[in-house]
Amino acid sequence: MENIILKSMLTEFSKKNSFTGEESLIFEKLANYCLLANDYYDSYNIENMCIGDCIGIDTVAISINGVLIYSEKEAIKYCNGQFDCKFIFIQTKTSSKLDLGDYLKFLNTIFIFFKYDIEKQPDELKKAFKIKSYIYEKTTKFRLHPVLEINYVYTGSGNIEDKNFKNQVDSILNGIKNIPYAFSDVNNILIGDLELSAKYKETLNRTKKLYFFIGT
Numbered sequence: 001m002e003n004i005i006l007k008s009m010l011t012e013f014s015k016k017n018s019f020t021g022e023e024s025l026i027f028e029k030l031a032n033y034c035l036l037a038n039d040y041y042d043s044y045n046i047e048n049m050c051i052g053d054c055i056g057i058d059t060v061a062i063s064i065n066g067v068l069i070y071s072e073k074e075a076i077k078y079c080n081g082q083f084d085c086k087f088i089f090i091q092t093k094t095s096s097k098l099d100l101g102d103y104l105k106f107l108n109t110i111f112i113f114f115k116y117d118i119e120k121q122p123d124e125l126k127k128a129f130k131i132k133s134y135i136y137e138k139t140t141k142f143r144l145h146p147v148l149e150i151n152y153v154y155t156g157s158g159n160i161e162d163k164n165f166k167n168q169v170d171s172i173l174n175g176i177k178n179i180p181y182a183f184s185d186v187n188n189i190l191i192g193d194l195e196l197s198a199k200y201k202e203t204l205n206r207t208k209k210l211y212f213f214i215g216t
Contacts, residue, residue, distance in 0.1 A: 001027070001094050003155045003193050009200050017046070024094050028058050031092040031153040034199035035191075036061055036068070043068040054124035056102075056109035059090040062131055075131050079138045085146040087132070093154040098190075100165050103152055107172040107188075110150060114179050145184040148176070151191055158192025 001007050001023060010023070010030055019026045029046055037044050040063060048070050062069055063086045064078040091106040093099065112120055113129065121129045135146070150173075160166045169188075177186045191199075 001155060002096055005197055006155055006193055009197065013200075024092075027094050028090075028092045030200070031090060031151075031191075031196065032059050032061075034196055034203060035090060035151055035153075036088070037203050038199075040066070040068045045070070054109075054122050056091065056105040057089055057125070058092050059088075060125065060128040061088040061090070062086070062128065062135075063088070064135070069131065071127075072130050072134055075134050079135065079141060082141050082143050083138075084143050085135055086149060087146055088149045088151065090151045090153065093152075095154055096156040096193075098154060098156055098160065098165075100162075100168065103165075103169060104172060106152060107150070107169065107176065110148075111172060111176050111179075114148075114176065114182055139181075145181065148183045148186045150176075150186070150188045152189070153191045153196060155196075156192050158190050158195050160190065 001010065010027060013030045013033070014020070014026055017029075019029065033044075033046060037046075040061075043063075045068075062075075064075065065083050067078060069075050069078060089106070089110050091102070093102060109122075109125075113125060113132070118126060118129050118133070139145075160169065173186070173188055177183070
């Protein structure tokens with residue numbers, strides 16, 4: 001990784017958690033932590049978030065009533081009464097260059113996840129797909145239709161400057177947004193080095209506040 005600020009964060013994060021191995025895999029864990037730990041601290045489990053060698057997607061997180069769930073059994077528990085739901089997809093790259101092919105593959109995999117049946121899904125996504133399917137069987141209990149949050153994380157500037165690039169991204173996003181009755185809102189977020197650094201600092205501030213509270 002060329003970015004010295006993120007490199008320092010990654011080193012600190014690795015030491016704190018005793019992570020070893022490929023830099024790209026540890027960076028996935030760092031990105032997941034930055035994006036999920038603050039909002040879902042009580043239910044966040046760093047070892048349960050990555051989905052393996054799925055083409056196009058590193059992580060799927062599903063929350064019901066503000067709690068991350070990891071199995072269909074948990075979904076059944078939290079869908080008894082009225083509920084809110086959020087689907088969070090994360091793709092993480094250590095490159096400082098935004099790759100159009102990777103980005104479009106990421107978005108297309110999400111489109112397939114919500115548009116088609118389980119036979120079309122990669123094996124790594126079938127567990128999450130079953131949870132998703134159960135949730136949509138309970139539409140009468142929705143407070144609102146689910147929110148979809150799409151996060152593409154890389155080490156560059158966090159901007160799409162190429163108009164053709166943006167048009168192709170918007171085309172697939174529109175396809176996702178137009179899946180009938182699927183979502184109340186769709187948020188596509190491109191996270192570069194500055195955004196990720198800020199989110200990491202938020203996790204440190206939360207930890208400091210927690211220690212202060214316990215100490216008092």
